[in-house]
Amino acid sequence: MNRFSIQRLWVFVVLACCFGYVVALPLDPYDYWLYLKNGSVAHATKNIVDHDLYAFTAAGRGFINLQWLTEAAYDWAYRTGGIELSAFLHAVVMTLAFALLLAIVQRMSGNLRIAAGVTFLCFILSATNLALRPQGISVIFFAATLFLLSARRYWPIPLIVALWVNCHGAFVLGLAMVGIEWIGSLSGLQWISGASTSPGAQVQGSSRPHHKALFATLALSVVASLLNPAGVGIYKMVAGIEANSRANLLTEWDPPSILEPTGFLFFVALLLLLVLHDRGRLKWSNAQLLTFLFFTLMALRQQRSVIWWGMGMAPLFALEFSNLCGSEKPPPRGPARLWIVNWAFAGIVFCYLVSSTPWLKTNNPLVPGIKQRLVSPDTPVQLAGSLRDLPGPRRIFNNLGWGGYLAWKLDEQKRIFCHSLVFVFPSTVMGDYLLISNGHAMWEELLARYKVDALILSKVDQRLLIPLVMKSPHWRITYEDELGVVFEARRPMNAP
Known part of the structure; x- marks a missing residue:
């Protein structure tokens, strides 16, 4: 029998928590339905919805549809399998995103315990931002970009940006990550791509080839971002959304508050990172410092950016924890029955996840009552x-x-x-x-x-x-x- 160590069980449980939490989320009335409607209209008319169709106060007013491709995906999923398939696919995408994040942390720390712990921390920070909405597709694109940078495989990033720009306005974060990595390479000290399994290790010397590759990736990604219906106008649109949303009092654009769950968790995690950095005495490179400042300022300005802070800080948490804990020792060879227990526990968790899927959860007594709903109770x-x-x-x-x-x-x-x-x-x-x-x-x-x-x-x-x-x-x-x-x-x- 293949040995299933306790470390691997932790990894499985963390990803199972991600999937189980997201797949059980009832659909809220705020965003999904509007984008689904746009996708349905676009499918029927064979045209992207670029003007308002629903409000008499804005009838016919044009706008740049940032997420037309996401709307098309929502419409396809709904026509194929209803809201059940839509919710299931969303949970799969979110779980894949956190799996990529876990792989990054494991690569940097060389420790499955640290990888599981940091990934779970990032999941907790993101929990209030994982509802089915266009931002969800940005989570997988963000994680994929981070993963490719960590592996020094730059060439797919412009392709990701070309898709991302037609799915959600957070594509600018992909450009920012590449730009920060490029700036870091100018000093010969790289952040993500400079990581190794040695705590605090940094790569020097061969920065010039990577400097050129990163600059080319950044340039191609900027060009790729223009492959959208609005062209360069997409940047004006993205810049204008934040100002308009603040003016019209959407609370998710407000700064985080320690009195709210998202804000409280963010400030606790920020304090934890600073304490780890102070105790470990690990010197951050220029790019690491820029990354910390960039995402921290974003999160301090608007609580909807806490999810990006958590994912962006995952590599720093990995380095700080590995610096304090050291590399992972191979697990001792325990009795065969222990591996069987691990497999049995994983099997029980898997069965629960299956029973929590949208097709089965409505009749599952093990799922909490509010989670049994496909649509949230505050939907009118x-x-x-x-x-x-x-x-x-x-x-x-x-x-x-x-x-x-x-x-x-x-x-x-x-x-x-x-x-x-x-x-x-x-x-x-x-x-x-x-x-x-x-x-x-x-x-x-x-x-x-x-x-x-x-x-x-x-x-x-x-x-x-x-x-x-x-x-x-x-x-x-x-x-x-x-x-x-x-x-x-x-x-x-x-x-x-």
Whole structure:
């Protein structure tokens, strides 16, 4: 029987945790459904969706579709196997990304224990950013780029960038990683590609060939990034999204807070890395320092970048832990029954993972109740159904977080107020959204100005508005559940 050591079991368990966690995540109402709808429309029309189709406040406004290829993949997966296949493939992709990260750490540290531990740490830091959304495809591209740099196999990186730029705006991180590695090679000290199994080892001497190769890779990657429908305009679009998202109060663009799970874990991990560096006295190269500063500043500015910080810092954690712990000793030859126990435990974990897949988890008593759902409990399924049943065309004021699901669920006669692609909307629209949602004194006048004749309001996000609407003689409730309330205008709302 092939010996299955405890170290290999740790590796298996870490990757099993990644897969099991992601595959059990219910689909939230925020992003996936909107991109799925775009993919469905693109498949039907044979054209990339490059203007808004769902909100009457932005009807026809053009935009650069950064993730059109991801939308096409979502549409294919949904048509082939529904949301079950979509969720399963997403979990496989995320697990492959962390497997690549584990391989990088193992190569740098020469220690499977360290590789498993660092990978699990990165997984924990990423846990709140692993939902099914276009950012997920960036995770695998990020890990693949990191892996290729660590192996000094530069030639596939421009090909990755050419795909990445059509899937998600985080392609710029691939360019940044190559650029940092190139800058590091100028001093003769390389970061990822300079690692070996010796703690703190750095490669010197042969930097000139790698300097040239990295520069060529960077240049080709920049050219490859232009292979998208917008060409060079993609950079202006990426730069504009962050500013617009901040202006319109999307919380994932806010700085991390120690009071939130993601922020707390980030600051703990940052402190751990600094303590390890201080205790180990390991001198960082120029590129290592640049990498630390680049990703740390990103994470400090916006909590959605904590996932990139965790993955980007994995090589540094590997070097620091290996510097303190030393190389791994071969495991002792234990009794054969111990290997059998390891195989048996791995088999039990594997069976649980199979039972947790979307096709089986709904009837699996071992899966927690909330994880048995295919769709998250905060998705307004019944509320959207009530809206869909309202007669005639409608102009609907909705909760921003529900916009994507409503775009997917409602027909073209029923237009919503807003959705998560906030950069599509004029700033005045998002300002009015906040005023109305918070029950401003002019809330009804603003609704009349937009000729809104139906409302779908969240009992959490719009709790201040709901009592005001209930007291108004101009609205009546058509449906209510634990998530929210649907209102219909008693007569058409006309602009004053």
